[in-house]
Amino acid sequence: MTTSFKSWKNGILALAGCLCAIQPVSAQQALNSVEVLVNDEPITSFDIDQRLRLVIAISGGIRTEEEFLRVREQVIRSMVDEKLEIQEAKQFELEISDAELESYFARRSQGMGQTPEQFEQALANIGSSKKTMMEQMEAEIVWSRLVQGRMGAFVSVSDEEVEASIKRIYDNKGKFELRLAEIVLLVDSPEQEASVKATAEELVSRIRGGASFPEIAQQLSASSSAAVGGDLGWLTADDMDRNQAAAIENVGVGEVADPVRTAGGYLILALRDRRRVLTADPLDAQVSLRQIGLSQEKLADADAVARFELIANNLHKEATSCGAVSRYVDESGADMPPEVGLLRIRDIQPEVRGEVEKLEIGQATTLQKMSDGWRVLILCDSREPEVEEPQFDAIYDQIEQQRLSMMARRYLRDIRRKSIIDYR
Structure with a gap:
């Protein structure tokens, strides 16, 4: 995927x-x-x-x-x-x-x-x-x-802070937490206000029309999260600041919020996922998948498409185990790697997820016509969801990275202030 x-x-x-x-x-x-x-x-x-x-x-x-x-x-x-x-x-x-x-x-x-x-x-x-x-x-x-x-070396995180964070997680058990992603556009002067606001609104329109949020974040976001496509990880209501909470209110999973004006510029948030804290979620079940797939490039060949469609439909009707995939790969002319690997249900594209959830081991989906090509997915194994208990080291790293991110923003701002930038 x-x-x-x-x-x-x-x-x-x-x-x-x-x-x-x-x-x-x-x-x-x-x-x-x-x-x-x-x-x-x-x-x-x-x-x-x-x-x-x-x-x-x-x-x-x-x-x-x-x-x-x-x-x-x-x-x-x-x-x-x-x-x-x-x-x-x-x-x-x-x-x-x-x-x-x-x-x-x-x-x-x-x-x-x-x-x-x-x-x-x-x-x-x-x-x-x-x-x-x-x-x-x-x-x-x-x-x-x-x-x-x-x-x-200057970031200090005490054991007490980590323990307090872990306690908050347990206190929030059963409540919703959200996985958010951000795009940050800075406004350096009043003259830039209208331009940056319009850009933020245009980007939201593009993303809602199908443009990739992570790719736009990597290219344009001023936040350190840009390196990971704007991903902010899982946040509870207690973890969010006022800007984030205001932006994400009434936004559904997979949707992007309207831009929100912050002290430094404009914030665009996307709600990537929602789950309950410390609660087993069916979407966290893991599935092992294989596939036969035909890439976009091959779809230009009418004969290859006809052959693949026939084999794909046969696989959907006849599949009883993953062992048959290799034969179908050869017969269909598939050019995508057959191994998809182990995925959580929530990490599978929404348009395919529902059908995968209904499969028994050894069964195959119908032909899925996706943006990067056509494919049929076969369920090889599944594992029940497990509750992820908070780990001390992981919470420590999370707090440390949040503080480093804030320091990095100030560091770059200071560098920009003392630099000579000449716009021709």
């Missing part, structure tokens, strides 16, 4: 039209010009264009020139911050090797359901590049290590 490039592909035509509409006659010269100097290090129009193409493709395209310019402003801000993070890391001789970056790129590719080569080509197809993605990844990695290395 992986993120697909469907939204990227859908955004390409809109992106191209908008870019062409606003580029001057001397487009090539403009692309090579310096737009921002960050402590004498340039960010060129070409750099911005490469990142912008990625962001617009992820968000599904751009409707107007005004929207384009607002998104561009957010992209430039993100790139300036990344430049500052890398510069600060170099001050402490903290750099990442090319080999390590390649390893991270391979992992990001896998998360997108692609090989590194396929991911690189997908980036090229939208007018962006592997280099652009690697530069963003470099900033994420070195900044995380710098913050941990410089500030980790």
